[in-house]
Amino acid sequence: MQVLKNSKVMNNIEQQFQEILQDKRPENLYNPISYILMQSGKRLRPQMVHIASEMFDGDPEETRHIAAAFEMLHNFTLIHDDIMDKADVRRGQPTVYKKWDGNTAILAGDALAVIAMQQLLKLQCDPKTILDLIEIFGQTAVEVCEGQQYDLDFETMDNVSIDQYLNMIRLKTSVMFAGCLKAGGRYAGADEESLQALYDLGIHLGLAFQLADDLLDVYADEEVFGKAVGGDIKDNKKTFLLIKTLELADETQKQQLLNLFSTTPADEKAKFQQVKAIFDAVDVRKATEEEIARYTEKCMDDINRIHTTEEKKAFVLDMVQRLQSRNK
């Protein structure tokens, strides 16, 4: 998903980060922050802020502060999640936790979360608008923590229902998209109905995005995907595919699957093939694709509820359509 990469709404966010971090000391605190912010990610969240703002004629120069705030908030969660998951690699590079250490990663994440919020204080608009943006930002941040806790809780739970799983990814992934879209719209003066539609769009987009992520982990074309498939299966991670398959499977398949997900075998490839065979047997790929289509449909409904011209909806429609054909 490379949305708006060359659009005028996406200014050079890396340069903005450089300016924010310039001359900051101590280096051992700010170098890891700079390291993660300078990695080339998809920059989906700042794009969402800009897209929503532009739909209501928000000033792109000012919108950059909101975009930076949410991208920094996202990166703060990545730094801390990677400690919790003991993840070595992200975006093809060592994680902060791995390149430095756990303590450095804790503190860098802490500082980054606060600096993220501070970006909103740079806005020149009326104070009440800034307070509303800080409220959206704060609610997003707390809910992402709640989502991460549910994710950690699931690791040791035997039964996770589809509803519990969807609630977890709503909190862990969707509320950030929703926060970005709502914040962009709120800054630009969108009406309440449009703000609710933007928020709902973020929720549905996030759910579709995460389910596509779960699907790609098993069914991606590795060359396009850019990384090895099967990571979630290797880590015994509860995904939509696993939970849905447990729902669809017969007793034998279910027991096989539970056994496979309670081990860390020497032969990862064999485990992946065995799991995939059961996934294929119940056709969970189709079930997941249907679920993604359902959320994409909801996205279109949400977009219809935004009170702006069709012309101004082009970017956001483009974003949803690219998501539908997401292959990496």
Place this chain on the structure above:
Amino acid sequence: MQVLKNSKVMNNIEQQFQEILQDKRPENLYNPISYILMQSGKRLRPQMVHIASEMFDGDPEETRHIAAAFEMLHNFTLIHDDIMDKADVRRGQPTVYKKWDGNTAILAGDALAVIAMQQLLKLQCDPKTILDLIEIFGQTAVEVCEGQQYDLDFETMDNVSIDQYLNMIRLKTSVMFAGCLKAGGRYAGADEESLQALYDLGIHLGLAFQLADDLLDVYADEEVFGKAVGGDIKDNKKTFLLIKTLELADETQKQQLLNLFSTTPADEKAKFQQVKAIFDAVDVRKATEEEIARYTEKCMDDINRIHTTEEKKAFVLDMVQRLQSRNK
């Protein structure tokens, strides 16, 4: 230091925390937060907020939100510091890191920092004032992270100067006091000069407080102190006493001290006695007490610069005077 414990300005902060956390889920995120907030600490920071607000006739009911915000911010730093220091006990109870685990402590701290900020959004005053409070809060939070990073950096540095040490404790301890006093005053409508005086008072009070802390670790009466002395020496921690002694000592004493601080001997008591003998030989106790007196003196100057009645300065004077005779 039990300031204002029974004063009308200190409402029941525990009850306030209970209300804030009521019905929050997931439990594994909010139980550790509730656990640390319900421990009976000195509640110095909320007291400072209330004292400053009351000097300018701030509404105590509203001030409670600011007091809660800073006490929660303080507790967030404790949760994360205890992971970094691998600390097992705080306030006589297991740390969050010890009672649960590192991941729980990271996430609980993250959520607590955001919830702390959110308390400021509850204020009913004009939006510009709230934004100023959020700015003070944010600056405090970032600087506390910077201070903690310097503290971590010092662990592996051979030479830490007095100036570097004072800068570290200014960031790690003083800016929080300064932020509390300034925030209380700003909320209540204090003039710029008084705000600067309140801020400076917090800085000087924090320095005196931390130097007294360093001193008590070696020279406290254990029965009054409530915990064993010598913790900093056992952990080879760089304190004002160590750095000042290295400055005052002759070459032989200096080498002895550096050797003692590069080891973790089986006999902690013997190490403590040997270190204390060198501290005594250069009379670092006197040098530290003089430094504390110097900062206490500055506190009195700062108080003189606050534009309010002498009657309204009673609480803040009481606080500084109690600090002078701090024995725990």
